[in-house]
Amino acid sequence: MATSPSGLLLIDKPAGHTSHDVVARTRRLAGTRKVGHAGTLDPMATGLLILGLESSTRLLTYVVGCDKEYTATIRLGQSSSTDDAEGELSAAASADDLRGVDQRSIEQRMRELTGEIEQVPSTVSAIKVDGKRAYARARAGEHVELAARQVTVSEFELDALRRTNEHVDVDVRVACSSGTYVRALARDIGAALGVGGHLTRLRRTRIGPFSVRDAAALDGLVVADRIIAPADAARSLFPTVNLDDARARALGHGQRIDPEGFPAADGPIAAIAQHNRLIGLVEVRGSTARSLVNFPDDERNPL
Numbered sequence: 001m002a003t004s005p006s007g008l009l010l011i012d013k014p015a016g017h018t019s020h021d022v023v024a025r026t027r028r029l030a031g032t033r034k035v036g037h038a039g040t041l042d043p044m045a046t047g048l049l050i051l052g053l054e055s056s057t058r059l060l061t062y063v064v065g066c067d068k069e070y071t072a073t074i075r076l077g078q079s080s081s082t083d084d085a086e087g088e089l090s091a092a093a094s095a096d097d098l099r100g101v102d103q104r105s106i107e108q109r110m111r112e113l114t115g116e117i118e119q120v121p122s123t124v125s126a127i128k129v130d131g132k133r134a135y136a137r138a139r140a141g142e143h144v145e146l147a148a149r150q151v152t153v154s155e156f157e158l159d160a161l162r163r164t165n166e167h168v169d170v171d172v173r174v175a176c177s178s179g180t181y182v183r184a185l186a187r188d189i190g191a192a193l194g195v196g197g198h199l200t201r202l203r204r205t206r207i208g209p210f211s212v213r214d215a216a217a218l219d220g221l222v223v224a225d226r227i228i229a230p231a232d233a234a235r236s237l238f239p240t241v242n243l244d245d246a247r248a249r250a251l252g253h254g255q256r257i258d259p260e261g262f263p264a265a266d267g268p269i270a271a272i273a274q275h276n277r278l279i280g281l282v283e284v285r286g287s288t289a290r291s292l293v294n295f296p297d298d299e300r301n302p303l
Helices: 019-030 054-064 095-099 103-112 134-139 182-193 230-237 245-252
Strands: 007-013 035-038 046-053 068-076 115-119 149-163 168-176 197-207 240-242 269-273 277-285 288-294
Touching: 007 019, 007 054, 007 230, 019 035, 019 046, 035 054, 046 054, 054 230, 068 182, 103 149, 103 168, 103 182, 115 182, 168 182, 182 197, 230 269, 230 277, 245 269, 245 277, 245 288, 269 288
Parallel strands: 046 197, 240 269
Antiparallel strands: 007 046, 035 046, 068 168, 068 197, 115 149, 149 168, 269 277, 277 288
């Protein structure tokens, strides 16, 4: 029997903590080693971090692929070795060059980086290069070259602009596909404007259907009060079907079942039984439905 309930936790990660720090603290609070997270946030970044406990770690694969939303501050006037404020900064742009950076030119560059784009990830990303994380190679002094990849920036909005003699700070909101690096957007805007750019603030406000407004602070966290039951989490992520006891039992035993009453869906369907029990994730092929992921009996019951 699991010592902690299965489910998802929405955490508002504070600055200065790694994602692993949050996982480690939650393991102690929940009394289990089986805790994972969906989508790393750098120590500098704040905002929504989604954790999975016990068998609900199986849901994290699907959470990682969801689209995301951020607010951020881009500082124009200097580039950074890490594309954020924690890296080694370049020489500052000249006052003359900065004077040529106005709202119109910034918004034009933002439009060029909206839609489906080819983006070169930051060298301090978690992408593996020959089996080793890019950030580990970069911090060891190695020259790292990453291939461009296609990402989608669905929304890129300028919220505010502040100017000093040394730099221009731009507050933005970004909605994007999984795998998009907001740091790289800051880098590329600065490069296109000829003055350099890097992030000084990053906050993740949404992952798929989950919002930071519903997240708990790490300090004072009571896991039992904030955990989202597996069935409720699955309803947010997938189309669902309610099963009677006989079909739920058969599916739980690995049998294929009649898909009568199942919704039409290209991806997984969450199968839910009585008493808000998540049986598993199911796919329909032809005239039968089969389980893709099962959830153990001893972890199905919500709090």
